[in-house]
Amino acid sequence: MTDLGTIGAEVMEWLFAPLSLPLGLVSSWAEVGGFVTGVASVALAARASIWNWPVGIANCLFWLALFLVNGLYADSALQAVYIALGVYGTWHWLRGGPQRANDLPIGRTPPRTALAVVGASVAAIVLGTWLLATRTNSTVPFLDVETTVVSLAAVYLLARKHIENWPVWIIGVNVPYIALYLGKGLALTAILQLVFIALSIVGWARWRRELRASDPAVPAGGAPVPVAGEAA
Numbered sequence: 001m002t003d004l005g006t007i008g009a010e011v012m013e014w015l016f017a018p019l020s021l022p023l024g025l026v027s028s029w030a031e032v033g034g035f036v037t038g039v040a041s042v043a044l045a046a047r048a049s050i051w052n053w054p055v056g057i058a059n060c061l062f063w064l065a066l067f068l069v070n071g072l073y074a075d076s077a078l079q080a081v082y083i084a085l086g087v088y089g090t091w092h093w094l095r096g097g098p099q100r101a102n103d104l105p106i107g108r109t110p111p112r113t114a115l116a117v118v119g120a121s122v123a124a125i126v127l128g129t130w131l132l133a134t135r136t137n138s139t140v141p142f143l144d145v146e147t148t149v150v151s152l153a154a155v156y157l158l159a160r161k162h163i164e165n166w167p168v169w170i171i172g173v174n175v176p177y178i179a180l181y182l183g184k185g186l187a188l189t190a191i192l193q194l195v196f197i198a199l200s201i202v203g204w205a206r207w208r209r210e211l212r213a214s215d216p217a218v219p220a221g222g223a224p225v226p227v228a229g230e231a232a
Contacts, residue, residue, distance in 0.1 A: 032188070034066055060080075106163055108163060147172075174200070177189075
């Protein structure tokens with residue numbers, strides 16, 4: 001019988017073997033797999049396709065392996081949470097509509113939900129940065145924690161199909177990730193963030209058009225108008 005540990009070691013060796021790419025970039029199959037599934041997942045989300053969730057779970061598995069090897073501990077833990085949120089997002093998009101059917105509409109983040117998300121995020125960033133700075137050998141505690149926490153906030157908003165998830169991804173996640181990954185020598189993953197930003201802009205515009213078509217409270221410019229008494 002083949003030893004499972006040997007198979008696992010061989011798979012990991014293949015995933016992280018040096019891989020030469022155009023423009024002189026050096027990567028690995030793990031990073032390439034994360035790149036491809038990441039682009040596919042965001043592109044599907046931009047189209048409001050429920051398939052963004054299972055593809056996103058596959059993406060998490062690639063990133064989990066990649067981040068563990070590179071010592072990005074908060075990012076590694078984030079992937080496990082992402083998988084759980086991927087299951088939740090799939091269920092909520094399927095069953096979270098008004099009739100508990102596959103009709104969850106694109107919406108806006110209620111003010112109370114926004115305040116809760118911001119407050120929890122700030123607290124988590126402060127605590128997480130202190131823990132990584134004092135209890136681990138992380139070389140980038142703030143960036144690692146900030147991108148992790150804001151990513152969780154963004155994926156929660158995406159799971160609820162709130163349009164504000166797009167600017168949160170762009171400003172709070174993709175931009176700081178570029179600096180983080182360049183510092184870790186993950187050039188391909190840093191470039192991926194530029195692709196994500198472009199796809200997110202497209203997705204934001206697409207969702208804004210759909211929201212404007214279904215919600216008269218959204219003006220032509222697409223900026224959400226607060227609705228009195230709106231709750232989470």
